[in-house]
Amino acid sequence: MLQLLLPPQYGDYEFTWLKEFGPVYLVKGCFGQNRLMISDPLALQSILNSPYFGHGPTLENVMNLMFDQNAVMAAKSETHRHLRASLNTGFTSSAVRQYRPIFDRVAQKITEDLDECSGSLADLCPILSHATLSAISEAVLGCSIDDLGEEFVINNDRVMTLSASQSSSHIIADAIGSRLPKLVWRAAMRLPTAAFKDLRAVKSLATRIGKEAIAKKLAAVEQGASAKTDVFGMLLDAYQSDSKRNVLTKEELVAQTGILMVGGQDTVTNTVAFGFLELARHPEFQRELRAEIHASLCGPSQTFSYESMPLLNAFIKETLRLYPTGPLVERVAVHETVIPLSKSIKNSMGELMNHIPVQKGQVVIVATASYQRLHSRWGEDAHQFRPSRWIDGTVMQGQAVGPYANLLSFLGGPRMCLGWRFAILEMQVFFSEVVGKFSLSLPEGDRFSTRYANTLFPVTSSGERALPLYVTRL
Numbered sequence: 001m002l003q004l005l006l007p008p009q010y011g012d013y014e015f016t017w018l019k020e021f022g023p024v025y026l027v028k029g030c031f032g033q034n035r036l037m038i039s040d041p042l043a044l045q046s047i048l049n050s051p052y053f054g055h056g057p058t059l060e061n062v063m064n065l066m067f068d069q070n071a072v073m074a075a076k077s078e079t080h081r082h083l084r085a086s087l088n089t090g091f092t093s094s095a096v097r098q099y100r101p102i103f104d105r106v107a108q109k110i111t112e113d114l115d116e117c118s119g120s121l122a123d124l125c126p127i128l129s130h131a132t133l134s135a136i137s138e139a140v141l142g143c144s145i146d147d148l149g150e151e152f153v154i155n156n157d158r159v160m161t162l163s164a165s166q167s168s169s170h171i172i173a174d175a176i177g178s179r180l181p182k183l184v185w186r187a188a189m190r191l192p193t194a195a196f197k198d199l200r201a202v203k204s205l206a207t208r209i210g211k212e213a214i215a216k217k218l219a220a221v222e223q224g225a226s227a228k229t230d231v232f233g234m235l236l237d238a239y240q241s242d243s244k245r246n247v248l249t250k251e252e253l254v255a256q257t258g259i260l261m262v263g264g265q266d267t268v269t270n271t272v273a274f275g276f277l278e279l280a281r282h283p284e285f286q287r288e289l290r291a292e293i294h295a296s297l298c299g300p301s302q303t304f305s306y307e308s309m310p311l312l313n314a315f316i317k318e319t320l321r322l323y324p325t326g327p328l329v330e331r332v333a334v335h336e337t338v339i340p341l342s343k344s345i346k347n348s349m350g351e352l353m354n355h356i357p358v359q360k361g362q363v364v365i366v367a368t369a370s371y372q373r374l375h376s377r378w379g380e381d382a383h384q385f386r387p388s389r390w391i392d393g394t395v396m397q398g399q400a401v402g403p404y405a406n407l408l409s410f411l412g413g414p415r416m417c418l419g420w421r422f423a424i425l426e427m428q429v430f431f432s433e434v435v436g437k438f439s440l441s442l443p444e445g446d447r448f449s450t451r452y453a454n455t456l457f458p459v460t461s462s463g464e465r466a467l468p469l470y471v472t473r474l
């Protein structure tokens with residue numbers, strides 16, 4: 001398990017084992033328990049849609065620490081269905097289109113930041129982190145990043161740094177923690193250590209920010225302003241309308257503040273960072289993409305029609321494919337069940353099996369990164385960055401496993417990412433703005449690698465989470 005989680009470069013062992021053992025194999029957990037590592041498409045589709053699998057122990061711990069128990073990601077069964085159905089109002093295609101002016105403004109701020117370091121080496125990670133937090137605060141809460149307050153921004157940065165640190169002792173502590181009852185976890189939250197203090201602060205500040213955002217929004221609506229410019233506004237509008245089906249109360253809405261802010265920041269930051277890294281590694285593709293961006297500006301207002309930009313969309317899919325933010329997602333069987341397989345495998349006795357029986361309590365790892373490198377689905381060169389695979393027909397269709405392009409980066413089933421359309425539009429806007437105006441190139445000797453600690457992120461040769469690239473205004 002430690003080899004899987006702490007290789008020098010993410011995937012060093014995992015992708016070798018995928019080649020050697022195929023899309024289903026067993027790994028030993030910290031205390032010797034077996035974990036089923038799965039990347040077979042039919043098996044993944046079945047696990048993610050089955051009521052017989054719940055969140056794995058590590059994720060449960062994180063949620064206990066960080067979120068309100070009524071947050072959508074922490075909620076279970078009927079409560080989860082109700083929260084999802086209500087929250088969807090703010091994340092449909094038409095709702096997300098309303099947030100585009102916000103993404104445009106945030107992208108212009110990225111340009112201003114990059115202009116300041118044009119011609120030199122700039123670490124893109126803090127710039128992107130600030131941009132994604134701005135996008136979330138404006139497009140979800142309807143307030144500017146300054147309204148979040150310095151205390152929140154500082155604590156949030158500390159929590160992001162904390163969650164991006166992984167060591168063998170963290171992993172063992174996690175494994176021990178996952179065996180402790182919920183009550184002990186709640187008590188642990190009160191410990192006076194720096195890490196728990198930061199988590200407590202972010203959790204309580206998120207609640208305060210949520211309450212203030214709602215109060216401000218309601219006051220503005222009373223003055224005649226439109227509510228429907230951000231997610232909270234859309235949901236409050238639904239709450240105040242006649243129909244009381246699938247709407248959130250104000251308390252339920254406040255409980256979503258933390259998960260929406262966390263769920264939408266590091267995920268987008270890291271994906272965009274990896275996208276820029278690949279562009280710097282592939283200058284020829286970068287030039288082709290820039291040509292498409294310049295040719296796509298249309299109308300008197302010079303805006304983009306992202307649906308008609310094949311290279312941009314292929315590039316985003318390829319980045320999500322190679323760098324899923326959740327490469328290893330734990331699920332646990334809450335009931336005895338069987339997992340069907342798209343291709344039979346041989347068991348230790350040499351017998352062919354087209355399904356795997358699992359006992360209650362069995363931990364399975366939804367291996368999204370391995371799935372997204374299966375030769376059978378993405379082509380023989382699945383480990384390479386090649387966006388044209390999305391255009392030239394290399395990519396195989398088949399079991400639809402996720403909401404977007406058959407990728408599992410946003411997972412799938414009832415717990416798939418709520419904000420995937422939001423993220424895609426945000427990335428289309430950021431990439432078009434930056435690649436249209438700047439050229440990106442690698443510093444001497446590309447020594448970047450990919451590290452995994454709760455999420456995938458780029459690190460420099462000194463192991464620091466950073467992405468220093470040469471950025472030049474065109």
Ligand code: HEM
Nearest residue numbers: 073263264267268271325326409410411415417418419423
């Ligand atoms: C590239 C960007 C993103 C990626 C790759 C991503 C990925 C994911 C994944 C893998 C999950 C499932 C986690 C699990 O169950 O183990 C998830 C859930 C979630 N995401 Fe995202 N996400 C992204 C952006 C966003 C954004 C922008 C938002 C909100 C504005 C968001 C909100 C959520 C929420 C609320 C959930 C919990 C859903 C539930 O449990 O029902 N995500 N995301």
